[in-house]
Amino acid sequence: MNAYYIDTSIWMDLIEERKGYKNEPLWIFATKLFILIKLKQYPLLITTLLMEELSTRYSTSEINGMMTPFKNNLIKINISEKQKQQAKLIAKERNLPTGDVLHAIVARDNNAILITRDKHFNQLKDIHPHFKPEDLI
Numbered sequence: 001m002n003a004y005y006i007d008t009s010i011w012m013d014l015i016e017e018r019k020g021y022k023n024e025p026l027w028i029f030a031t032k033l034f035i036l037i038k039l040k041q042y043p044l045l046i047t048t049l050l051m052e053e054l055s056t057r058y059s060t061s062e063i064n065g066m067m068t069p070f071k072n073n074l075i076k077i078n079i080s081e082k083q084k085q086q087a088k089l090i091a092k093e094r095n096l097p098t099g100d101v102l103h104a105i106v107a108r109d110n111n112a113i114l115i116t117r118d119k120h121f122n123q124l125k126d127i128h129p130h131f132k133p134e135d136l137i
Contacts, residue, residue, distance in 0.1 A: 003045055004044050009117045009118050010116065011050075014031060034070075044070045083106065094124075
């Protein structure tokens, strides 16, 4: 069964009803993907890193509200020291945010489908492939 790891940017698309540069309805794409995940009961991976990133924009109650519909398919993934060290090294080599590299590593190590819009992940394709919501709906 496919597990999904959804980057902060997609959660933001959903919650903030964001549109793209060409006025494309990013939030609708995110909504459709989240509905698919919920209906199919696919595992949805979360990490403390994801929660920390969300907490820079949203309150604990808002984050809990985002997660509540998925309470039966949420799987909390622990990030290892080895993963953190590998992420720091790759981030330094490629001049990328460590968090983005760590998201890619977590998705790879858990064989999860990584969903993001962040352009930094284009430089991480060799670590793990990534998709936009509209690629999968």
